[in-house]
Amino acid sequence: MGTPMSIKVRHARAPDIKGLAALADKLMPREAKASDRIRTLTQSLRKPNYCIYVAKAGERLVGFVDLWAFPDFAHGGRMGIIQSLFVDRRARRRGVGDLLMKQVMRRARQLKLRELHVWTSFENRAAISLYRKHGLTKRSLLLEREFDK
Numbered sequence: 420m421g422t423p424m425s426i427k428v429r430h431a432r433a434p435d436i437k438g439l440a441a442l443a444d445k446l447m448p449r450e451a452k453a454s455d456r457i458r459t460l461t462q463s464l465r466k467p468n469y470c471i472y473v474a475k476a477g478e479r480l481v482g483f484v485d486l487w488a489f490p491d492f493a494h495g496g497r498m499g500i501i502q503s504l505f506v507d508r509r510a511r512r513r514g515v516g517d518l519l520m521k522q523v524m525r526r527a528r529q530l531k532l533r534e535l536h537v538w539t540s541f542e543n544r545a546a547i548s549l550y551r552k553h554g555l556t557k558r559s560l561l562l563e564r565e566f567d568k
Contacts, residue, residue, distance in 0.1 A: 481510035
């Protein structure tokens with residue numbers, strides 16, 4: 420794979436969509452059909468309040484992070500959510516997650532976000548450590564409910 424210096428992070432483009440869907444299946448196996456992921460990502464890329472960054476090692480996608488920004492009247496400004504951050508198992512511990520987080524933090528500052536939120540499982544110590552390294556702290560509890568697909 421190489422060193423972190425061989426990793427390039429950039430905005431995702433249309434040719435990345437199928438590769439991103441494949442990475443999403445590694446993140447959340449059997450959660451959705453590839454066609455549903457491709458359709459949803461294609462639609463999301465058209466939204467001005469959405470951005471997704473990819474990490475590439477040569478021509479291979481090895482990770483991604485996506486960010487939604489939205490107005491929050493209670494906070495009197497824009498908020499952001501890191502929806503997903505994923506690094507392929509073969510590329511972990513090489514600085515890829517750190518590069519993705521640096522890019523999303525730059526974007527959050529450009530957008531003048533008031534707050535940035537992210538969630539992960541309590542057991543995902545590597546992700547928690549990465550998020551804390553970039554200044555995110557435990558402030559609340561996220562509850563969720565799944566609906567029929």
